[in-house]
Amino acid sequence: MTVLDTRPAQAPAPPAPYKWRWPALAVVLAGSVMELLDATVTNVAGPTMRADLGGGTSLIQWLGAAYTLAMTAGLLTGGRLGDIVGRKRMFLIGVVGFTVGSLLCALAASPETIIAARVVQGLFGAAMIPQGMGLMKEMFPPKELAVAMGMFGPVMGLSAVGGPILAGALTGVDWRLIFLINLPIGTAAALAALRFLPPSRPVKGVRLDLPGAALASAGTVLMVFPLVQGRESGWPAWAFAMMAASAAVFAVFAAHEKRRARRGGDPLVAPSLFGKRAFVSGMATGTIYFAAFTGFFLVIGLYTQLGLGYSPLKAALTSVPSSLGMIAGMGVAQAARRHGRKVLLAGAVVMGLGVTGVIAVASPGVSPWQLAPALLVAGLGSGLIMSPYFSIVMAAVEPQETGSASGALTALQQVGGALGLALLGTLYFGTGSVAITLWVAAGMIAATFAVGLMLPKQARED
Template sequence: MTTLDTHPVQAPEAAGPAPYRWRWPALFVILAGSVMELLDATVTNIAGPTMRADLGGGTSMIQWLGAAYTLAMTAGLLTGGRLGDIVGRRRMFLIGATGFVVGSLLCAVSFSPETVIAARVVQGLFGAAMVPQGLGMMREMFPPTELRAALGMFGPVMGLSAIGGPILAGWLADADLLGTGWRMIFLINLPVGLATLAAALRFLPASRPARSLTLDLPGAALASLGALLVVFPLVQGREYGWPAWAFAMMAASAAVFALFGRYESRRAGRGRDPLVAPSLFRKRSFVGGLFTGTIYFAAFTGFGLVFNLYTQLGLGYSPLKAGLAGIPLSAGMIVGMGLVQALRGHGRRLLHAGALIMTAGVVALLLLLGAEAGPWQFAPALLVTGVGSGLIMGPYFEIALAGVEPHEMGSASGTLTALQQVGAALGVALLGTVFFGATGGDPTAAARQTFWVVAGMVALTFLAGFLLPRRTGEDTGPGH
């Protein structure tokens, strides 16, 4: 194995140290890891019905295939970034990528709903160890003049992954390569993951661990427990007839989150490193971002799941045809995010415009639902929905992080990223429950009812957007 050169030749003292020699190959390693994680976050939206037909289980199994992954990802993200600071980002990337490959293999050899859901948890936890290391390594590797260009590569790559992922998952599930059926959507991670690991060993830079930092394990446990107490009853409550314990668990989640907030404040007061900086909750932009992001990510992720379920269970599409039918949604999102780059100065108004456009697209789609509708009839409404979603997503993180101090940035960005996963899990749980609870033998009626709920959630995103500052440079302290 070739040893990685972590001591690049120094430039003259006046110019500072030379940039890391292998920074561009290292960037592609980071992108490969992110793409692998992103694809596996969504493949079960396409393959879920086929997996359930093979493994058995109730309708909640399809919801848990996504929710288990995103909940595990959330729990891991809250600590994965900090572990990279403590033990080294390269080391954590390698650990995460290795575990992700193992989790993929466990998914592929699963023989029951319980084993595949447990394997999805393994995937999510190790994905959370791998993905957060990328940004920190990029800031170490690239000089300021190149960093913006490097960060700019994420958008197109992630956009192409969003389009290609469902198509690849549908094709692999349909092709039945070597008699593997749906299992190939996970087996394909083995060669990709091993190649990524080999490239990571060669090209990623070693970083010096910051051993003065400490890990807030009790805080991570409380936050994860609070999220689980919300998602579990939403997914399972319908199948058990909404017993009292389901509502008790959701009520308990509020108490757990309150305890989490108090614990974090006391930890910070004692001079220890909190999982989430309490000062963030005194900033209007950040608090507004929490509300806005939770609603939006729940609506968008749940919408994608229900559309795929409707096309397969209601219209009889194959997984590949269902994946192809969703292309306009992903393409529209890329267009919307591209518009954000040209119109960035409009700040919050972009997000509001996106919410209105996305609502119009969802309403147009639900009016088209029916046995006679096909992919070409859905395409315009999906494209409009995607454009609106891109206009929301494009400025969201920048606006929500406005007013965050430099020393709070790591905690703030990690919290918002974890919140994206929580919102996704809630969307899968809530909207999946609405869809399956309303089916009654008519998937079209169920989809129509669910999409009305989605339209209402996007309208709430519009209202929550007023909590955000008008522009990223605006003061967002408590007095404003």
């Protein structure tokens, strides 16, 4: 007699997690740390580099702006290239290229060559960084992914504290060491990536929007270049013409993206996002905040070294309270994340108080200890803003728009940083007044609060 088995079929067991996922995570973290350090080291080393290489004061701004502009251009296509050619391959290309760019920075003998080398670093950094999230999602099961993601905070926090100190110490010996230190780190990361990163298959049917990337990059350069270079040239007519042209180029970019979406292509930014008031206000909030954040810390580095005569190491140590405050702010924001937008708005108030505190104590004989409380408060406010920002803005988008929205916000972070370096750096060199410059930064933070009122009240729950 035949007996029928009526028990429900068992679901197939999930595939075993990738064997080398934790060493692979260390590789991804190493790449992120290397990129983070080189994004900020010139805030400390810039005055020394200019004294050695020559050039105008705008060189100090270009050391950061060239990197962030190149990073912006690369981020627009870096993630898609990972889908097309494979994330492991793009990560390797990014690490190797970034390491070569670091060597070129160390060998630079003129302002032109160092700026070109910083562009190389930014482009290859943009090829490397977007692959990390995709690789982590491939390697880790859902229960471990949150743990892996949680490791980024402490590692990035330690980098934020230790990076400027290391840059100050190395600059006191020879500024070229801040780039040469990347050679052993990059070489080790590349070899470890070959061994531990999982092979990833290209995604079929994905195409690059090269015209869109070119238009967005051109619009950004047309906006930032005259802000940095216009002052030294006496604000000629071409500076204002370029800024006007940037608006026209961005209008062409928006029209191109809409046309590409209608034809069934893959736009860099989903046009539907621009119909969402909350997302548009999120883009405005991020641009203003990251401009204020990046510009503020550039001005602090310039003020302590050029205004107060601090050594690079002393200037770097002076900035440590702001980094510690930022770490604390991120921790508080995580604990209070259920309050959503209120945390971000509170951060803008706190950061504004910190900036005005710096203005209040700034004087020819001010000591690092006198600056420390205000810098700590400014850093605390920054952490309260930065921690919930992306998840709050992403609450305004639909699931199918997530990839496009995330890429747009990341690129916009770089654009805001470049604008801050250009605007506040130019204002500081033009007026020679740290108070005037920081009052403008405080006004930008107040604008962050005002525009932030239009953000979604709660962050997206992942």
